[in-house]
Amino acid sequence: MSARALKFEVGQTFAFEFSVSAGDMHSFVALSRDSSPVHVDAGFAKRSGFDGVLVYGSLMAAQVSRFVGMELGRDDTLEVGLHLDFVNPLYVEQRAVFSAVVDHISAATATVGFKFKMAASDRTVAKGRVDVMFLESRA
Amino acid sequence: MTGVAPPAMADKVWARIGTIFHDVFDDSTIVIRPTMTADEVDGWDSLANIRLIVAIEREFDLKFTSVEISQLENVGQLVALVQSKLR
Numbered sequence: 572m573s574a575r576a577l578k579f580e581v582g583q584t585f586a587f588e589f590s591v592s593a594g595d596m597h598s599f600v601a602l603s604r605d606s607s608p609v610h611v612d613a614g615f616a617k618r619s620g621f622d623g624v625l626v627y628g629s630l631m632a633a634q635v636s637r638f639v640g641m642e643l644g645r646d647d648t649l650e651v652g653l654h655l656d657f658v659n660p661l662y663v664e665q666r667a668v669f670s671a672v673v674d675h676i677s678a679a680t681a682t683v684g685f686k687f688k689m690a691a692s693d694r695t696v697a698k699g700r701v702d703v704m705f706l707e708s709r710a
Numbered sequence: 711m712t713g714v715a716p717p718a719m720a721d722k723v724w725a726r727i728g729t730i731f732h733d734v735f736d737d738s739t740i741v742i743r744p745t746m747t748a749d750e751v752d753g754w755d756s757l758a759n760i761r762l763i764v765a766i767e768r769e770f771d772l773k774f775t776s777v778e779i780s781q782l783e784n785v786g787q788l789v790a791l792v793q794s795k796l797r
Contacts, residue, residue: 651760677767679774680760702764710776 575647575707579673579683586670587642589634591626593663599627626661631689631697634669638687639703651682652702659696667691681708723793730765734758744786766792
């Protein structure tokens with residue numbers, strides 16, 4: 572069986588919208604057992620200088636998983652590296668945009684590198700880099 | 711001009727690749743040497759190898775081919791391949 576072509580170009584872009592619901596936050600509390608006040612107590616979050624409870628960083632990381640697994644149009648993806656910085660707060664139910672651009676293509680390893688950012692209300696809330704291997708494109 | 715990289719440049723390539731090893735394998739005690747193989751480095755499995763190759767491509771802004779990668783037998787050959795692409 573021949574390898575599937577790696578049809579990406581440096582500079583190619585991707586984008587989708589997302590938001591994190593109160594239900595998502597409750598599910599994550601149950602899953603992670605992390606109920607830090609800044610993520611669950613609006614009063615605490617406001618006393619700490621925020622507009623409301625902060626979305627868990629791991630729920631933003633989950634959007635990277637969605638990007639890799641569902642938004643690239645391939646069913647053979649495997650995330651092999653991730654770097655993620657949290658830059659500004661993201662609030663529950665706040666609309667956000669995940670955007671990514673191809674910045675490196677490694678034909679030898681069938682791996683594509685993407686730079687990405689998540690933005691809400693015209694502010695970057697998170698940014699990073701993810702490397703994705705395409706299993707059926709390996710030689 | 712021969713095909714051999716100047717010593718200073720070669721040292722810098724070794725140093726930069728050594729730093730990549732520290733990062734990829736999360737071990738700052740690794741000292742790379744020409745005869746070192748994957749068997750000698752904890753965690754150097756197929757996925758780590760992908761990360762290593764991609765990190766080197768990024769660091770030096772170069773591309774490997776799958777044939778080149780499959781023929782590498784040790785770190786010395788890897789460094790020599792990088793040096794050959796930098797000339």
